[in-house]
Amino acid sequence: METLDHAIAKSPFYRHHLGAFRHQVKSVDDLGLLPTIGKEHLARHGLEMRTSKAFPIRFGISSGSTWGDFRPSEPVDSLSSLVDPAISFQTLQEMEAMRHIQQRLFSQDSGDKDLILQIISASHGIRYETSEDGYIHTPLESPFHYAHIKRLLRTQFDFDGYHPRIQNVAGGLNSIKLLSELIRHDPEREKLDLQLERVLVYGHHLTRFWNRRLEEIFACPVLNIYGISEMSGATGFQCGCGSFHMPPFIIPEVISLDQTCRPVTQGVGELVLTALVPFTEYQPLIRYRTDDVVLQNDACPQVPDMGILPLGKKTKTIQGSDYILPSFLLDEVLEKVPWVPKKIAEKFAVFFNSQPYGQPIYTVNHRPEKRLPVEILIACNTPDRPSASEQARVVAEAGEKLLRLDGSKVNQPLIELIVT
CATH class of the missing domain: 3.40.50.12780 (ANL, N-terminal domain)
Structure with missing residues (x-):
């Protein structure tokens, strides 16, 4: 070669x-x-x-x-x-x-x-x-x-x-x-x-x-x-x-x-x-x-x-024994949720009426010993906390993004959402 x-x-x-x-x-x-x-x-x-x-x-x-x-x-x-x-x-x-x-x-x-x-x-x-x-x-x-x-x-x-x-x-x-x-x-x-x-x-x-x-x-x-x-x-x-x-x-x-x-x-x-x-x-x-x-x-x-x-x-992807939660696919879920904070360019915020446009801000922790080993932490950016049904919907959509290492879907609950 x-x-x-x-x-x-x-x-x-x-x-x-x-x-x-x-x-x-x-x-x-x-x-x-x-x-x-x-x-x-x-x-x-x-x-x-x-x-x-x-x-x-x-x-x-x-x-x-x-x-x-x-x-x-x-x-x-x-x-x-x-x-x-x-x-x-x-x-x-x-x-x-x-x-x-x-x-x-x-x-x-x-x-x-x-x-x-x-x-x-x-x-x-x-x-x-x-x-x-x-x-x-x-x-x-x-x-x-x-x-x-x-x-x-x-x-x-x-x-x-x-x-x-x-x-x-x-x-x-x-x-x-x-x-x-x-x-x-x-x-x-x-x-x-x-x-x-x-x-x-x-x-x-x-x-x-x-x-x-x-x-x-x-x-x-x-x-x-x-x-x-x-x-x-x-x-x-x-x-x-x-x-x-x-x-x-x-x-x-x-x-x-x-x-x-x-x-x-x-x-x-x-x-x-x-x-x-x-x-x-x-x-x-x-x-x-x-x-x-x-x-x-x-x-x-x-x-x-x-x-x-x-x-x-790889450093931002949660990986379990036989599954992963890719960061890109999780972004796909969270960017549409209005109470999830987003990154904004501060110098331009005045032109947007403070409407966020950037990447969603959240933290994901992996806790293998827990029944729900994937923890998603979100600091709510609205005065009212999202309802239980709204949080459940986000968990369900995020769960659909979990993948086995062979590329197939994970059909079991693994995610816990914590909104502060």
Whole structure:
């Protein structure tokens, strides 16, 4: 395999980490014979993973959704508890390959390239980069930023070879939610005259509720993307079967959630990804454990490759002896409940009449010794506590999201809801 030979020959880390296993790997089917790497390797050995000392065009750090801010084993009481994030790299050649693929994806209807408004966020990976083909980068972290975005969306540009209007908006789900709510409450909404063809969201689970809401506000299809910021090109779009499919230069595997790391061919496990050259040459990632819990789906009628349905981060997923409660699916239940508090952007709260739009706020504890081992704690955000029947309805809906490790449903009560 070219990717493996390239990494072992030119990367000090992989020469030590994989050199002894090279003779065992004859094809892609043998990847499972290699040891995995994780975020701890990327943080500690990221520089050693490089295959060149040439200056890259892009520096990035791991996103907060993947790593969190503090080490879980230490109290969050000082700067000494901060995690040690990893730095990832990308070369100009790798970026150009990605640009070509992305523009082919966006600009299918005519010879003109699409203009893409990319909302960047410091809470979902930080990248320092040159301009990208057709991309207009902007933050959304103050009211002025929103005014800037409005101006961009209604401007008629005249760049050679590009559509005159922005037709695509892309960003992390929370940023896109924020933008949609600003537009929804904007008294000048009609003057925007949006001419969008698609909105692309990533970073968090896009629920059916928010998919419908975003499509209504933006008046165009909303495409859900799965990806990890550490790996260039590790981006999968959700297809009609409901699952996500990785591009052909990314090899997905699923391994068990326990320490054995055995291959999982059906059901629930942790996603492991390998990026192939030439799309990832500078800093190879071979059998990289994403910390993402996924459900496999190999029954897609359109794409023969393995499909995955992300269920949430492994560290945020409750796992029993033979069942799990995925955080993404629990969000799907709780985000619709009005008395469950939601995260909001404080700087914009005045524009929303304090209507929350963000992720639901709750705590889940696992108590294996209890008859109802899954405890969901919610601090009610309304003056009146929800009725017993309303709480029972939430428990029932949350219970429907429990999964066996083989992907089947759990048909027994395991959840206790505590509202304070």
